[in-house]
Amino acid sequence: MNGFRLPPWLQKIGARGNTLAAPILIILLLAMMILPLPAFALDLFFSFNIAMSVIVLLTALYTVKPLDFMAFPAVLLVTTMLRLSLNVASTRVVLTEGHTGGAAAGKVIEAFGHFLIGGNYTVGLVVFIILTIINFTVVTKGAGRIAEVGARFALDAMPGKQMAIDADLNAGLIGEQDAKRRRSEVSMEAEFYGAMDGASKYVRGDAVAGILVTVINVVGGLIVGMVQHDMGFADAIKNYTLLAIGDGLVAQIPSLIISIAAGMVVSRVASDKDVGSQVVGQLFAKPEVLYITGGIIGGMGLIPGMPNLVFLLLGSTLFGGGYLLEKRRKNMPPEELQGAAGGGGPAGTPGSGAAATTPAEQEEASWQDVMPVDTLGLEVGYRLIPLVDKTQNGELLKRIKGIRKKFAQEVGFLAPPVHIRDNLELKPSAYRITLKGVEVGSGEAMNGQYLAINPGMASGTLPGLVTTDPAFGLPAIWIDAALKDDAQSMGYTVVDAGTVVATHLNHLITTHASELLGRMEVQALLDHLAKDAPKLVEDLVPKFVSLSNLQKVLQNLLQEGVHIRDMRTIIETLSEHAGSTQDPNDLTALVRVALGRAIVQQLFPGTNELSVMTLDNRLERLLVQALNAGGDGTGIEPGLADTIVQQAANATQQQEAMGLTPVLLVPGPLRTLLSRFLRRALPQLKVLSHSEIPESKTIRVTSLVGT
Numbered sequence: 178m179n180g181f182r183l184p185p186w187l188q189k190i191g192a193r194g195n196t197l198a199a200p201i202l203i204i205l206l207l208a209m210m211i212l213p214l215p216a217f218a219l220d221l222f223f224s225f226n227i228a229m230s231v232i233v234l235l236t237a238l239y240t241v242k243p244l245d246f247m248a249f250p251a252v253l254l255v256t257t258m259l260r261l262s263l264n265v266a267s268t269r270v271v272l273t274e275g276h277t278g279g280a281a282a283g284k285v286i287e288a289f290g291h292f293l294i295g296g297n298y299t300v301g302l303v304v305f306i307i308l309t310i311i312n313f314t315v316v317t318k319g320a321g322r323i324a325e326v327g328a329r330f331a332l333d334a335m336p337g338k339q340m341a342i343d344a345d346l347n348a349g350l351i352g353e354q355d356a357k358r359r360r361s362e363v364s365m366e367a368e369f370y371g372a373m374d375g376a377s378k379y380v381r382g383d384a385v386a387g388i389l390v391t392v393i394n395v396v397g398g399l400i401v402g403m404v405q406h407d408m409g410f411a412d413a414i415k416n417y418t419l420l421a422i423g424d425g426l427v428a429q430i431p432s433l434i435i436s437i438a439a440g441m442v443v444s445r446v447a448s449d450k451d452v453g454s455q456v457v458g459q460l461f462a463k464p465e466v467l468y469i470t471g472g473i474i475g476g477m478g479l480i481p482g483m484p485n486l487v488f489l490l491l492g493s494t495l496f497g498g499g500y501l502l503e504k505r506r507k508n509m510p511p512e513e514l515q516g517a518a519g520g521g522g523p524a525g526t527p528g529s530g531a532a533a534t535t536p537a538e539q540e541e542a543s544w545q546d547v548m549p550v551d552t553l554g555l556e557v558g559y560r561l562i563p564l565v566d567k568t569q570n571g572e573l574l575k576r577i578k579g580i581r582k583k584f585a586q587e588v589g590f591l592a593p594p595v596h597i598r599d600n601l602e603l604k605p606s607a608y609r610i611t612l613k614g615v616e617v618g619s620g621e622a623m624n625g626q627y628l629a630i631n632p633g634m635a636s637g638t639l640p641g642l643v644t645t646d647p648a649f650g651l652p653a654i655w656i657d658a659a660l661k662d663d664a665q666s667m668g669y670t671v672v673d674a675g676t677v678v679a680t681h682l683n684h685l686i687t688t689h690a691s692e693l694l695g696r697m698e699v700q701a702l703l704d705h706l707a708k709d710a711p712k713l714v715e716d717l718v719p720k721f722v723s724l725s726n727l728q729k730v731l732q733n734l735l736q737e738g739v740h741i742r743d744m745r746t747i748i749e750t751l752s753e754h755a756g757s758t759q760d761p762n763d764l765t766a767l768v769r770v771a772l773g774r775a776i777v778q779q780l781f782p783g784t785n786e787l788s789v790m791t792l793d794n795r796l797e798r799l800l801v802q803a804l805n806a807g808g809d810g811t812g813i814e815p816g817l818a819d820t821i822v823q824q825a826a827n828a829t830q831q832q833e834a835m836g837l838t839p840v841l842l843v844p845g846p847l848r849t850l851l852s853r854f855l856r857r858a859l860p861q862l863k864v865l866s867h868s869e870i871p872e873s874k875t876i877r878v879t880s881l882v883g884t
Contacts (some may be wrong), residue, residue: 202255209262216274216284219267223285223427226259230431230438237438247365249442250372256435257379260428264390271394271420272401286423301422305391308429312384316436338363341544373439387429394421464499464506471495552593552693554611555682556600560624561608564675565597576679584686588735589742590702592686592693608678610685612692618685620647622674623655629669637667647677648684691735699728706744717748721755722764729761730768737852738863739769739776746771762849766866773869780838780863786875788835789842789865790828793883796821800847813854821882822858828880829862840865841882 209222233252240246267286342351342359351359398417402408408416471492478488555577557565564573577595585591603609609619621644622628629639630646630653642655656664656671664671672680686693707714718724730751731741741747750771751764758764769776781787792800803813813821829839839862843851848866855862870876 203258206255206258206262210265213269214266216270219263219270220285222259222263222266226256226263226428226431229256229259230434234434234438234441237441240442246442247369249439250369253435253439254379256431257383260383260432261386264386264424264428267424268390268394268397271417271424272397285427286420301419301426305422305425305429306388308426308433309384309388312429312433312436316433316440319440373442383432384429387425387432391421391425394424462502464503467495467499467502471499550614551596551611552613552695553595553686554614555595555597555608555678556603556611557597557608557678558603558605559599559601560605561622561674561678562599564622564624564678571675572673573675573678576675577682580679580683580686584683584690587742588687588690588740589744590694590698592690593698595682610682612685612689617689618647618681620677620681622677624674626655626657627661627664627671627673628677629654629656629660629664629671632668632670635668639664639667639669648681691732694728694732694735696724696728699724699731702744703727706748710745713745713748713752717752717755722751722759726759726761726764727751730764733761733765734768734772737856738779739772740779743772743775766845766849769866770868774871776865776869777871777874780840780865781874785873786877787840787842787870788832788837788877788879789840790825790832790880790882791842791878792847793881796883797844797847800850801844804846804850818854822855824882825855825859825862828882829859831880833861835879837879839863842867842870842876842878 214222233249233256236246237249271286339360342356342363395414395418398421399410399413402413402417403410471494473492474488474495475492477483478485478492555565563569563571565571567574574597577597581592581595600609604621606621606623607619608622609616611617623642626641628644628646629635629641630651632651639654639656639660641657641660644653644655645651646653654664654669661671703714703718718727722730731747734741734747747768750768754764754767777787799817800813803817825841828841832839839859841851841855841862841864843864843866845866845868848864848869852864855864
């Protein structure tokens with residue numbers, strides 16, 4: 178028997194029905210606004226609207242993932258337009274036929290106007306207002322906010338999810354088809370929450386429109402009834418108000434149901450269960466909760482004046498439910514018991530009994546295994562742990578905080594935190610300081626002893642371990658605490674182990690300040706300055722100077738020991754000259770001239786006479802010629818270069834022997850060349866240009882650097 182088969186033309190219509198459904202529905206909605214509908218058609222469409230809202234709510238309740246109901250934003254729009262179309266159609270019928278009685282607009286509106294509110298239009302008006310407030314200010318507003326936040330989080334998480342998919346694909350954990358499917362899901366999730374954020378505005382607008390339509394129906398009905406149909410005020414207000422309230426209620430109840438469905442969809446947390454299963458499985462999963470709640474409700478039932486029977490009956494029911502749940506849990510297998518409690522996974526996973534006997538499977542490598550490199554690190558041997566242990570009141574922790582604060586106040590930006598860890602591979606009393614994972618300094622500190630440093634004027638010798646100061650390389654001796662006073666009386670500088678490490682760390686942080694000033698620190702510096710001078714920062718970056726160029730200029734200053742506390746002057750100078758040059762070295766030279774007074778004050782505090790070294794006239798001419806020939810000074814002849822270094826070293830020693838700061842004063846074009854050239858061999862030597870010296874200062878030449 179072949180059975181009944183549809184004709185081919187009906188089969189074609191059925192196949193194309195899904196694609197034609199949406200256009201046909203939209204055309205019908207528009208037709209309802211324009212064409213008059215009989216009362217029976219209104220009853221049919223109002224009933225369909227209520228049924229559709231219930232279908233949407235139940236679909237939302239039984240949806241496991243939001244993406245399973247991807248059409249929900251479009252459904253919100255269509256159902257909203259359906260209600261508005263019905264409002265327009267019913268308004269036409271109410272105003273034209275309302276004088277004939279309550280059944281003028283159909284049985285559904287009559288039933289809502291008489292049966293649900295007892296024919297009392299005052300009660301109906303209050304109920305309608307309450308429903309509208311609940312829908313507008315509670316359900317719809319909350320669902321819209323959740324959708325908005327969900328859209329933001331979904332968009333922010335997209336790059337990370339895409340990277341995770343690519344990582345799984347590269348590791349061979351998933352295939353190309355799975356990767357495409359997961360990428361599509363990530364994209365659809367972001368689009369869904371974005372669409373829900375916008376679609377929720379439809380429902381809020383529908384609530385406002387419902388209020389306005391009801392008010393207009395009441396006012397318009399009174400005018401039509403009293404003016405056109407010669408009805409009395411009491412009859413007109415009774416007829417038209419009941420019809421308007423019934424029309425408003427029959428539209429607001431489905432709107433409230435749709436709003437609840439929207440809230441259910443966007444507020445649910447991802448799980449493999451529907452909302453009903455989640456609520457029942459988690460809200461009534463613990464018998465202790467039911468016992469306590471039953472006791473509280475039962476106790477309230479014993480208070481005189483309370484509805485004792487209701488409270489005692491409910492309390493007994495909760496006690497009985499808790500007893501049955503506890504009895505059921507005792508008979509459950511261990512695997513199901515853990516799953517019901519929500520505290521573990523299936524057998525064989527951590528948290529189950531099988532985990533004790535089955536070894537854990539080796540996990541695959543992931544991006545979590547890629548550990549970021551600490552910008553600043555301090556590693557200590559086990560004997561130095563008390564210096565950095567909070568529980569043992571480690572003084573070094575306080576000193577490091579003080580170092581960072583002093584550095585920020587003097588240099589002008591906040592250094593990154595120092596990450597401290599113990600390293601058993603080091604000697605027990607050794608430590609090492611790392612910069613971006615690379616060692617930049619190391620030493621030994623004898624915890625419980627003192628380091629007596631000879632500044633060059635100490636007299637006598639002390640018993641102890643001879644060493645050198647790790648920060649500045651001065652001769653020193655580790656001595657016992659009993660010899661501390663004797664060492665100070667001999668002229669030694671005596672410090673404890675924590676101070677030794679802190680001083681070394683402070684010296685290295687200051688020396689490598691330019692490397693510590695990263696892009697994030699520059700941006701934080703600009704944000705901090707923008708609090709007081711927002712227009713100054715806004716006009717400079719990135720309009721005239723890019724963030725990378727600004728970073729390079731600041732790093733150039735820090736490499737030569739120039740503090741960047743005066744950021745206002747730096748930014749004003751860059752704003753003035755950035756239009757003529759974008760070369761970081763040229764901009765640095767211009768900024769140094771603007772900071773000349775601060776640079777000189779830093780090198781020669783408290784004096785107006787500057788004792789400096791200068792170049793011999795013949796050497797100065799040679800260097801100018803080499804600069805012009807090579808562009809950047811690479812044309813200096815090797816023999817001449819060695820001679821300059823030797824002459825500068827001798828002059829520097831003479832300056833230091835006289836207790837003066839070694840400063841070489843040169844013409845502006847040569848300053849950058851000689852500073853770079855001499856920095857590696859003579860880091861203590863500072864090179865200034867004539868234009869950087871304030872006019873109020875007096876220059877005294879102490880020695881010449883010549884051939």
